[in-house]
Amino acid sequence: MKYFTKSLYGGKLHLHNNRVAGLRWARAKAIKTSPTMSEDAPGVTEQKLPKDLAAEKGMVNVQIDGEWIQVPRGTRMIEATKLVGKEVPHYCYHPKLSSPGNCRMCLVQMGMPPRPAPGADPAYDDNGFQEIGWMPRPVIACANTVAENMGIRTTGELVETTREGVMEFLLINHPLDCPICDQAGECKLQEFSVEHGRGQSRFQETKIKKPKNVDIGKNIRLDDERCIMCSRCIRFMDEVAEESVLGFSERGTHTSVTVHPGRRLDNNYSLNTADICPVGALTSNDFRFQMRVWFLKETKSIDLNCGTGCNTTIWTRGNEVFRITPRENNEVNSAWMPDSHRLGFHHLHSDARLTAPMVKKDGQHKETTWIEAVNKAAEGLRMRQASEVAVIASGRMSNEELFLAKKIADALGTDLLSIVPRQGESDGKLVSADRNANTTGAGLIFGTEDPAAKVDAIREGVRSGKIKALVTLQENLLKEAGLKKEDLEKLDHLVSSHILANPTAANSDVVLPGAGFAEKRGTYVNVTGRLQRSNQAILAQGNSRDDWETLAALLETLDKDYKAPASVDGVFKALALEVEAFNGQSFGSIGDQGVIISETGVTIPLIEQEKARVASGQIIG
Amino acid sequence: MATIKVTRPKLSVGEKIYFGSIFKGMIVTLRHAFKSVMGKSRGADEFNSSGVGITMQYPEQKWDDELPEYYRGTPALVTDELDRERCVSCQLCEFICPPKAIKITPGEIPSNDEWSKVEKRPQEFDIDMIRCIYCGMCEEVCPEQAIYLRPDYIVTGTSRKEMVHGKDRLYEIGGKRIGLVNKWNELK
Numbered sequence: 001m002k003y004f005t006k007s008l009y010g011g012k013l014h015l016h017n018n019r020v021a022g023l024r025w026a027r028a029k030a031i032k033t034s035p036t037m038s039e040d041a042p043g044v045t046e047q048k049l050p051k052d053l054a055a056e057k058g059m060v061n062v063q064i065d066g067e068w069i070q071v072p073r074g075t076r077m078i079e080a081t082k083l084v085g086k087e088v089p090h091y092c093y094h095p096k097l098s099s100p101g102n103c104r105m106c107l108v109q110m111g112m113p114p115r116p117a118p119g120a121d122p123a124y125d126d127n128g129f130q131e132i133g134w135m136p137r138p139v140i141a142c143a144n145t146v147a148e149n150m151g152i153r154t155t156g157e158l159v160e161t162t163r164e165g166v167m168e169f170l171l172i173n174h175p176l177d178c179p180i181c182d183q184a185g186e187c188k189l190q191e192f193s194v195e196h197g198r199g200q201s202r203f204q205e206t207k208i209k210k211p212k213n214v215d216i217g218k219n220i221r222l223d224d225e226r227c228i229m230c231s232r233c234i235r236f237m238d239e240v241a242e243e244s245v246l247g248f249s250e251r252g253t254h255t256s257v258t259v260h261p262g263r264r265l266d267n268n269y270s271l272n273t274a275d276i277c278p279v280g281a282l283t284s285n286d287f288r289f290q291m292r293v294w295f296l297k298e299t300k301s302i303d304l305n306c307g308t309g310c311n312t313t314i315w316t317r318g319n320e321v322f323r324i325t326p327r328e329n330n331e332v333n334s335a336w337m338p339d340s341h342r343l344g345f346h347h348l349h350s351d352a353r354l355t356a357p358m359v360k361k362d363g364q365h366k367e368t369t370w371i372e373a374v375n376k377a378a379e380g381l382r383m384r385q386a387s388e389v390a391v392i393a394s395g396r397m398s399n400e401e402l403f404l405a406k407k408i409a410d411a412l413g414t415d416l417l418s419i420v421p422r423q424g425e426s427d428g429k430l431v432s433a434d435r436n437a438n439t440t441g442a443g444l445i446f447g448t449e450d451p452a453a454k455v456d457a458i459r460e461g462v463r464s465g466k467i468k469a470l471v472t473l474q475e476n477l478l479k480e481a482g483l484k485k486e487d488l489e490k491l492d493h494l495v496s497s498h499i500l501a502n503p504t505a506a507n508s509d510v511v512l513p514g515a516g517f518a519e520k521r522g523t524y525v526n527v528t529g530r531l532q533r534s535n536q537a538i539l540a541q542g543n544s545r546d547d548w549e550t551l552a553a554l555l556e557t558l559d560k561d562y563k564a565p566a567s568v569d570g571v572f573k574a575l576a577l578e579v580e581a582f583n584g585q586s587f588g589s590i591g592d593q594g595v596i597i598s599e600t601g602v603t604i605p606l607i608e609q610e611k612a613r614v615a616s617g618q619i620i621g
Numbered sequence: 622m623a624t625i626k627v628t629r630p631k632l633s634v635g636e637k638i639y640f641g642s643i644f645k646g647m648i649v650t651l652r653h654a655f656k657s658v659m660g661k662s663r664g665a666d667e668f669n670s671s672g673v674g675i676t677m678q679y680p681e682q683k684w685d686d687e688l689p690e691y692y693r694g695t696p697a698l699v700t701d702e703l704d705r706e707r708c709v710s711c712q713l714c715e716f717i718c719p720p721k722a723i724k725i726t727p728g729e730i731p732s733n734d735e736w737s738k739v740e741k742r743p744q745e746f747d748i749d750m751i752r753c754i755y756c757g758m759c760e761e762v763c764p765e766q767a768i769y770l771r772p773d774y775i776v777t778g779t780s781r782k783e784m785v786h787g788k789d790r791l792y793e794i795g796g797k798r799i800g801l802v803n804k805w806n807e808l809k
Contacts, residue, residue, distance in 0.1 A: 175809075176804070178711075178764070179709050179711035179713070179741075179764045179765055180709045180711065180739065180740050180741040184711070206808065212738070212740075213738075213740055288729065289710075289727045289728065289729050289740075289741050290727070291712075291727070292711070292712045292716070294716060295712070295715075295716070
């Protein structure tokens, strides 16, 4: 419903034909005998029929379960019923995919005004509507569009018995796998069979046997017996992922979903098919038998694996992340997400997590308190000249952390502050070429076009020994930064903040353990200049701390005038006051869908493709 | 406030001299005491007692034979005729358990296993018997007829850890259960 009202209605639902409009029409009819003769009469606007009033706005009048509303011309019946809060059960229909109308679950009763006899004028009732002649047989609501004076019934004997019948057919060959099926709890077949099913099966014969537990791809497991032939996965692979590897084979009751012979479903978007599968036919290998969904808590967040910043839902139980699924945002990721990004959460529970601050003494790392670690870090930095100190931040850090990193660089008096560039190749869909989540934000906060410009200077400075002390935040310097172990050994003082143990941490004098992406709140600006918010789903592991706290503590030690705020909201408040692009923003104003704060001219290819398909009427969007 | 005057009941002379009632009660007590000494206490058979009083001499004597089949003792997992573990770790019992005594770690049945077609079974299944309230919800909710409350009621241990029944212990208590719905049959 959200996307619908947004795209077609500009967010406002306009209900028409209240009693006033009806009375106005009745009055006009009392004066004039025929509505067609009222053209030249005064008060012509008052005598317009509801259909003409609607047509002026490009709308049509539709009666849904007795209630008249105006909806835009060309709206699907199923979307029109959503507007009045009536859910029509459906399986094959998905607003982001084409509508083949093959599941037959969304059958509703439809009616149109009877065609008047030749020469006769249509008759209007007191409210200006024609009488609806109900059709004796149901129609599908997903692939039919509304028309003027159309009637839709989503309840009633015909509709209910039809649904019961369709449900019975769908359940004929469906196995009773619910106790072992991962979809249980979020299965549309379970939900609708409770609402519209019979409760008892009348099927006496043996169920059709089909392949179960089929390995069709790296991330996806297929169970053909559970499939109800809605074809969503096939259409997704054809239309969105654009790699047609799935299809139906066999006929009739033996129809089953299969991969093309000799090929596998190893597309980077394959897990989206498990999301849209209304039953448990396609399930995720990664999430397979991990946890029942009813135990999981949902946290709205964003993905930080690339500059797109796909909107996500993090599913957790206790202090553990179990899966990540895409969350709909029509300006960022539609309803999809690449597999590579959604599976990138396992490091949060890795054994290599750093869980306590450490200080190097006699070549050995010793666990210590936060106060001592921060003091030690600040002490080593303060001892050097401003020209001997540099700060390497990460483009994966949040705006708040980057803001504090900038403040630390200012407090140290160095202008050697840079993020590490991380360029890859765009896949022409959702994976951005920029693999840093927050390059745009870093640019805005550092006040430069290219926030990674000085990384070369820092690298050379470290190699030549000019830089004596270095702060590195969430970056393994041996990787993208291009430094070597012997370069790091030249440094007198290396302070680093990491989530996982790595060679840079091993070479550091002070190690400050940080929090993973699901363990902290923060804001990020994606490649299109959209400010988005990530939320905390679980607690940081062990004694590790949210990075903004570490940075604020370090800054407090370096700059006696600085007073750390009580929460990350306070950091953002200071950032919003200081950096122009963020002016007037707050954690609240960002909302779940984010706000555009900067014009970058970059577009997300998949969103552009989707907009074109919406414009051409292929999908609802 | 209204005042209610309560009149004392009128007692006869016999009632006023209350020694009669005392003797009556004493005789009943003495009769039971005498029977008890003779080993002929009333109800001794029902309570399976020695007859010297009606107290059952637990734990030397137990009432186990008298327990009905539906007695709600310790919850346990059962296997079927073919020694297949019936639990498929759907975690409904974990969900329904009011004191949150059950903790299940689901696992996949390896493809070389005889019952690999069932796909899923518990990797770990712990019931914390300190938490368990013997309500029987787990038995009621189980879609696979895998968990039953057995007539065992003696659950003891010297540490909290000992009081947590693991999968092995649960199957040991539950044993084999015959004559249940055989859902994962040869047709399945």
